[in-house]
Structure formats: C-alpha cells, structure tokens
Amino acid sequence: GDYIFYTDWMWTSFVVFSISQSTMLAVGAIYYMLFTGVPGTATYYATIMTIYTWVAKGAWFALGYPYDFIVVPVWIPSAMLMDLTYWATRRNKHAAIIIGGTLVGLSFPLFNMVNLLLVRDPLEVAFKYPRPTLPAYMTPIEPQVGKFYN
Numbered sequence: 596g597d598y599i600f601y602t603d604w605m606w607t608s609f610v611v612f613s614i615s616q617s618t619m620l621a622v623g624a625i626y627y628m629l630f631t632g633v634p635g636t637a638t639y640y641a642t643i644m645t646i647y648t649w650v651a652k653g654a655w656f657a658l659g660y661p662y663d664f665i666v667v668p669v670w671i672p673s674a675m676l677m678d679l680t681y682w683a684t685r686r687n688k689h690a691a692i693i694i695g696g697t698l699v700g701l702s703f704p705l706f707n708m709v710n711l712l713l714v715r716d717p718l719e720v721a722f723k724y725p726r727p728t729l730p731a732y733m734t735p736i737e738p739q740v741g742k743f744y745n
Contacts, residue, residue, distance in 0.1 A: 608705070609711065612668075617703035620644070620670050621696040628691065634682045637695075641674035661723070661729050663714050671707040673699045 605702075624637030645667060652665040682694035 600651060605717075609708070613704040613707060616668050616670070617673065617700050617706075620673060620703065621677065621699045623698075624674055624693055625695065627686055628677075628681055632686070634678050637677040637681070638676040641670035644668075644670050660721055661715075662666050663720070666711060666714055668703075669710050670703075673703045677703055 598716040618632040620637075620641060624640045627640050628634070648665070648667045652667060655665050656662055664711075677691070677695035684690035684694065691718060727744040
C-alpha cells in the first residue's frame with residue numbers, strides 16, 4: 596500500500612508540511628489581520644482551514660480510505676498566539692509579522708507532532724487496507740516484441 600511511503604518519509608514529510616503549512620497560516624492570517632484590522636481574524640482563518648480539512652477528510656473516507664488517511668493539522672492554537680501578538684503589540688504591523696510569524700513557526704510543528712503521535716501505525720494500516728487492484732481495462736498488456744521473429 597501507499598501508507599508504507601509515509602513510514603519511509605515520515606521525518607521529511609513532517610518537516611516539509613510544517614514549513615509549508617505554518618507559512619500558509621502565518622501569511623494568510625497576517626493578510627486577513629492587516630486588511631481587516633480585527634485581532635481575532637487569525638483564529639477565524641485557522642477555523643475555516645480546519646473545517647475545510649475536515650470536509651476533505653470526510654470525502655476521502657467516503658471513497659473508502661481509512662479514517663486517519665488525512666490528518667487534520669492543528670492550526671487554531673498557533674493562530675491564537677498570532678492573534679494575541681497582534682493584540683499585545685497594539686496593532687504594530689511589523690511586530691505582528693515578526694513576533695507572530697515566529698510564534699506560529701515555532702508552535703505549529705510542536706502541536707502537530709502531538710497530533711501525529713496519535714495516528715495509527717502506518718505499517719499496520721498498509722496491511723489492513725491494501726492498495727486496490729487496477730481494473731481490467733487499465734491492466735498493462737505484456738509487450739509482444741519478437742512474437743513472430745524466428
């Protein structure tokens with residue numbers, strides 16, 4: 596199954612997703628906050644992303660994948676730290692970007708490490724849910740090279 600891929604690349608996946616998703620949260624939340632001026636918008640933004648991921652998780656589950664095939668990242672606590680930073684710096688945009696972004700970058704991987712520790716063993720999942728076989732029309736045909744060659 597494809598789940599073994601996660602066990603082989605677990606640390607790399609964690610690092611890549613931590614960097615990309617904490618950046619996505621920090622940039623998106625700062626964008627929201629600076630253009631609306633409302634301190635709670637980072638948490639609002641993180642809540643929207645969480646709900647969206649739950650919908651995606653449900654869709655994959657409906658397609659027959661195991662429930663923990665998609666792990667929902669823990670965005671909300673990091674976003675709350677960014678909101679607190681924005682509120683504490685008295686709407687100083689540069690401080691919100693630097694301090695809030697740093698807090699998100701440092702806290703997001705920690706929250707998600709705890710989240711990922713709760714996921715079932717990918718090797719166990721790989722054997723319980725094997726990769727589905729290809730339908731007949733997609734099965735590769737053996738090449739007939741040299742069939743009529745004497």
